[in-house]
Amino acid sequence: MPGPDASPVSEQQAGVACREPREGTAVAVRATLKRDLVLMLRRRSEVLNPLVFFALVITLFPIGISPDPALLASIAPGLLWVAALLAALLSLDSLFRSDFEDGSLEQLLLSPQPLPALVLAKVAVHWLLTGLPLALMAPVLGIMLSLPAGSYAVLALSLALGSASLSLIGAIGAALIVGLSRGGVLLSLLVLPLYIPVLIFGAGAVQAAILGAGVAAHLAILGALLAVALMFAPWAIAASLRISING
Template sequence: MPHFDSRLAQEQGDMPLFREPEGGAGVAVRATLKRDLVLLMRRRSEVLNPLVFFALVITLFPIGISPDPELLAIIAPGLLWVAALLAALLSLDSLFRSDFDDGSLEQLLLAPQPLPALALAKVAVHWLLTGLPLALMAPLLGIMLSLPAGSYAVLALSLALGSASLSLIGAIGAALTVGLSRGGVLLSLLVLPLYIPVLIFGAGAVQAAILGDGVSAHLAILGALLAVALSLAPWAIAASLRISING
């Protein structure tokens, strides 16, 4: 579409990260990755807030239920997974919000490169700066909940795998609600039911590790869910973004 190209080049002439709008998809994906990483590293609170939220929610449970280590050890896998899931959910709203507000999302839609690939790049950055830190932080909170030994690695691994699916599924909801002024609560209503399979197998993996059962089956299913999400979600995200922008 040469018509779009010339307009795009003209409009984005002063944006160094988008200097090559005619480049291949690889260039655009790399540029999107770099741009989003830089932007998020500049707004560090957006990266830190989900982690603080995660720690805070985990603190609430011993206070609300009981400080008894034995009781906490039983419910720890589920608590950690649910709290991490909510923290990931909390960060979703900002996934496309700032790009929508400053108009760069519209530029992304006009780019000649395939939108699903660009959307995937954005989701990858989101996972790298929320899902992965949450997974790495979870063992620390596991100690505070007296999570039985031997399940820490599985906890981190299942969260790292699962949160990638969560980011992908959640991005669909975020893309659908980005144009709405009061999208926050609606976003959780749309996304939480779709999170349930990941929660079941993620928390199940940690449970299995505690009981000494094999965890490879759970992790394999988490991987399969990720593969399904990876193959379908980018298209759904792209379609949703087009609805939110052009509608």
């Protein structure tokens, strides 16, 4: 660190004057997206854990219940959805925790940029590296549960749509418990009731595809749930973070 004489005083003079808030939300959001993506890709185990959990649970069911294809096919939509939902829930606890522990979270809250936009970037990364991989993996596990052939696309699509809502809703809970040392169970209690509509319509879409009924209505409702979550969750997450930091 240079002494006072070494620092370019005239250059700094401009910076020391009082500043007006600047725009630059897009830059900050992009930087947050990039930072979180890089962080998650450097901690691969955190990305892989929910996927491994999902695969393990689905693998155990045919062994534990019955290898009968007809029986498995009838429970497959619900099983796949429940397992994916729990896998997504597992990964939520760490969404804000490491930022909270190393002090980045207070810096995020002190940014002059709108907090809802910044947390939306964090949630988007969570979905990209948890919800989306789960949705892409589900058809493969569907084969193991002898899911009828026509329903794979609907399964992946419903999970992709639904898991985005799950990430958004779950992030509210994760933000509320970030200050607590053992909030895992509390997080489940907080968000599981809110997950139920997503689960009903998600599993319903796959069920409808198997029965040959129209899936559009189910997917439309999943889309509507996502739209509502996108509208309200960022503000709720931001408010929850403020409450947690205050406490």
